[in-house]
Amino acid sequence: MWSYFKFEFKQFFTNKKNLAIYFLLAFATFFYVFKIAPAYNPIEQVEYEEIEARYLTRQEFLDSMEGQNIYRLHPAIIFAIDIFKQINPIDKARLEALDEGDLKKYAEVTRDWYYFTNAITYKSDSFSYNSKYFIKNNDYAEDDAFYAYLEQAARYDTYANANYELSTEIFEQRTALQTFERLLKGLLPVILIVCVLLLAIDIVTKDRRHPSIIKGFPISDWKKLLVKMVVVLLGSLVLFVPLLAGLIIIGLQSGFGNFNLPSPMYAPHLEWRQEGKFEPMTLGMFLGQTLILLLTWFMVIINVVLLCSIIFRNEMMNFAIGLLLIFGEKFYFSRYVGYFWDIQIYPTSYIQVGQIVSKQRNFYYMNDFLDFNLGLQLLLVLAVVIILFMLLTVMNRRYKLIK
Template identity: 30%
Template sequence: MKKQYFLFQLKRFFTNPKNIGLFALTFILSLYFGLVSVPNRQLIEKVDPYAINGEYRRYTLFLNKATTKIKEMQESKNTHEVPNEGYVNAIKTYPDILNFDKHRINGIKANNWKEYVIYSSKWYKYVDHLIFVDENQQFLYPVQYYQNDNYREDGHFAYQRTAHFYDALAKSKQPLTKNIVEEKTTLQILQNSISGWTTLILIIFVVLFAADIVTNDRKYYSVLKDIPLSKNTILWIKTGVVEIGVLFNYLLAFIVVTLCTAPRYGFGSFKLRTTFYTGRLYFIQPFKYPTLGNYFIQFGTFAILIVFLFIRLTILLSIIFKNEYVAELLASVFAISGKVLYFSLGMGFVYPILQSLPMTYFTIGESLSGNLSYLMDSPGWGFNSGIVPLMLSIVIIEIFMLIISRSKRIKLIRR
């Protein structure tokens, strides 16, 4: 009987007009993402040979001029003449930058991307030190970071992250390409994109899939009212059906995005290294270099737990309120509560309790990249911090589900 009921629920799920609409919407959004959003994504720190060549020529000309002027001043023996600050600064800083740029240009020309990332890392660290530590007014972060009052810290973090990302690539055993350096391969695109609001939208899709899995039984009341299965069994079968539907939906999105991006940029490799921010830039090791394989294992673990949590939560709410729309609303509000309350609005003081709340980790990618630590301005907030709150939330939901399963007063199928 379990098999027949499972197949019946599975057929109903995949023929449900609402679910078909969600599958179609997923396909369209994935297609748009792969064909429009990814190619038009604006990179701040990109491989730009024209900019590097331009900087190399300008700095070389100015350094030659500065050297000549300083030499002339020294030969004139005029003790009252003060050296131009720009000339002094150029003589002090430009030689190192020109050396880095020379190797970066050679790396691009020779398609030697390992040389490029090694010397680009040195360039970013050196220039960042001039801006952030030395407060050298001759150098500035890109204008894209000057969008808010936190531009100095944002630029500092971005330069450090870029430098350490290049260090991570230099340690990778995989051959490097321009697309890998610019994080354009399919795996890197997914890593950087499945975060923030994108993840929350995917969670809301889970809620929409699960909301009517119980209440739709009203349409088949005469057939299902005397089914010889326990409530607990029925609920687990329904959970399994929704999980299959969600998995199908995610696979659909993954296949579409892969077909749109892999032929153009490459699929990437799970052996490539990426970065994880440990919480403080002054730490001895501010960034760790896990492989993409390790990242996606952690991502998959979080995703499985969060999907299961929201399927069971939505089913629970639909039973309690006897209405799928109320269940959708409450579960969706719970999903976005963390982002709305203390990510988007910002916080002056980070309350420690936030690290123990499950909604803090629903954005997944922000936690696993360490970006959540930067947003919260404190260490932690990674995989190890998030796994316990998520597990505890599931346990609490399962306790309520067990109570419902054993209660004779609560019926799953109603007219």
């Protein structure tokens, strides 16, 4: 069995298609590191000039209203005076904290700023969120801004009590670990899972090109399948090598961050005005849970390909069924549809692993039940069922690996 493992291992890592996948991923990683990451322009930034401009504009208005009989003013002006008198001291404190270089104080008052601003802006006819939330014709821009403000408030609340050194790079999530966090909440998990599908797609069908060599290994078909599964899984882990190299480069440029940084988790059960709607979670916990879900998805995809290879003996069928599983959520995903459907019972609902762990997907679906533990259980059960069915199938003479 060891000799067969070495044979498969060598075959896998000398396969031109697999080497091309690694090369393309490495190219994409370094393109991101040197072109996209430096140009990252978050909506929520530490902008001294922007804060100062807002503060001075409001203060000028308040000064012009000084001494006037407010009972003769329009109700909208009275409302503006009341709001500006509450928010301007917060912005003034933010400016002073930046002038003093006191980032803990800045974090504390910025937390208050996000909570207060969200309270007066959400579903308001008088105030609006940052215009950058609305530039992509997003029908849910206000809801997304509401979510972002509460998340920022939760982050700054943790920063205010941090026992590590703070920086603007940390506030703007530019450090290496925070960049990885942002990517895991985006398309990176899907990209990696598609790469695993492509790595695994010919792991069985290639044997039919050299049947005499394969028959020379005196082990049963089910053991061969298990070896292939292990080899592809090891090959899948190599996908993280260029990512790790890219994160090291980003770390040298913007700092590495640390695992104690906040990665707030959306809490559907909390009332946002009193409790903030987010629960604390460390970046280390987020990354750990996300990678566990991602590796479980790797196992599912690998075994789906192995099973399909036995039954259909066609790489295009492997590819089509794999893509159907990866992108199956697209057939039913819609904002707030989780309020009406039990989408939490579908394994495909857990493909966006970063958004599952942070529960951002719960917010999108308006569903309280999407959860890391449930997703892990569903995917593990699915993987075990596929493995058992695969082993039972290959024991049938009709589905021998090499006929």
